[in-house]
Amino acid sequence: MTTTVNNNPGSAPSQLGTPFVLTGTAYIWIIVAASLDILLTGIILANGGQEINPIANLVLISQGFTGMVMFKYIAVFFIILGCEFVTRYNMRKGQRLAIALIAIHFTPVFWSTSLILSHI
Secondary structure, eight states: OOOOOOTTSOOOOOTTTTHHHHHHSHHHHHHHHHHHHHHHHHHHHHTTTOOOOOOHHHHHHHHHHHHHHHHHHHHHHHHHHHHHHHHHHOOOHHHHHHHHHHHHHHHHHHHHHHHHHOOO
């Protein structure tokens, strides 16, 4: 199937022949990174550590760990939605944004992993 995306910045994209999600593989990696972040945060919290994201920490204090997990996945949903919006109007910028988002989401994973490994 051939996919065409309108890259003209001032016009609306054509939806005919466009797949439902344009950069799905990138979104999978963002979700994997978010899931690893949540898993590693749980390990750190269980061992006396703390959440360093101030907004997630407020949610953790008020709603508990389950609330924080929901908060993080809702945030990922809106991040992916925004990336998809950008991609529909400019494929190249959307792909670059998706790559940047993957790097941003894996940063706390690497940081948390290094913290856990340094305390073993």
